[in-house]
Amino acid sequence: MIPWIQKLTILGTCLVLGPHSIYMFVRSIGTEKLGLRMWTPYDARPSPVHEITVIIQVLSTLVDVTIFTGFVGLYATLVAIACTQLEKLQEGLKNFRNEKELKPNTEQEKLKEHIRFHQSILSFMGALEDTLNILVLGHFLVIVGALCFGVISAVAIWGNAGDLLQIILVMCSITAQLGMYCWFGERLTNQAEGVKQAVWESEWVGAPLQQQRDLAFVMAEANKQFVLTAGGFTSLSHHTLIMVANQVMSYTMFLVNVRDENDRA
Numbered sequence: 001m002i003p004w005i006q007k008l009t010i011l012g013t014c015l016v017l018g019p020h021s022i023y024m025f026v027r028s029i030g031t032e033k034l035g036l037r038m039w040t041p042y043d044a045r046p047s048p049v050h051e052i053t054v055i056i057q058v059l060s061t062l063v064d065v066t067i068f069t070g071f072v073g074l075y076a077t078l079v080a081i082a083c084t085q086l087e088k089l090q091e092g093l094k095n096f097r098n099e100k101e102l103k104p105n106t107e108q109e110k111l112k113e114h115i116r117f118h119q120s121i122l123s124f125m126g127a128l129e130d131t132l133n134i135l136v137l138g139h140f141l142v143i144v145g146a147l148c149f150g151v152i153s154a155v156a157i158w159g160n161a162g163d164l165l166q167i168i169l170v171m172c173s174i175t176a177q178l179g180m181y182c183w184f185g186e187r188l189t190n191q192a193e194g195v196k197q198a199v200w201e202s203e204w205v206g207a208p209l210q211q212q213r214d215l216a217f218v219m220a221e222a223n224k225q226f227v228l229t230a231g232g233f234t235s236l237s238h239h240t241l242i243m244v245a246n247q248v249m250s251y252t253m254f255l256v257n258v259r260d261e262n263d264r265a
Helices: 002-027 049-095 104-156 161-202 209-222 238-264
Strands: none
Touching: 002 049, 002 161, 049 104, 049 161, 104 161, 104 209, 104 238, 161 209, 161 238
């Protein structure tokens, strides 16, 4: 999946920046409007201040989007590397006694290599969580906050097709980033748990006692559930994605009801 992650990161950046930048220029050229609605401590209407402000908005959007998508791509790549190593470990554990050319003592050495490989993967996963969890928490809070403010803006400008389309595009991009975090987090958790199944599917019945003890050690380590988190605040999993989606939908329906009541009043 790593080549696809690289392609999707570039494609996602272009899909967001292309239409978004075009809309900002069309909205601002020849008018007193800015590409993005914002408060400025100066009068941004006269030329060339207006054009300079629009250019700054475009450049800041470029920086923000590339940082967001680039970090998500890096996160997905590192998780995919861990998943790849876990898959290799699972295949090795399933087949380490099926290699007919191996002698009994060689089987034991092979199993020890798998155990050391498993410990190395667990160390990498732990370092991944320790290094990225605070950064992911900041990104996670920005995503949730952006979704909430996006819903407010969408309800407030309902009927303005241009601005509404821009908000929907941004919200879809943000939701896709959250989906990437949660999908890859869930994938890594499942792959880590798959080591238990690989041990069970190995030919442990009838194996020497020492090999059975080593396999039991691997099983005990795999029983410790591993999850990637956003700063320890919440797990990056399908459950979190569904929970955020439900909360955003509830918030949207609440704002729509409030707007309808105000219109009737």
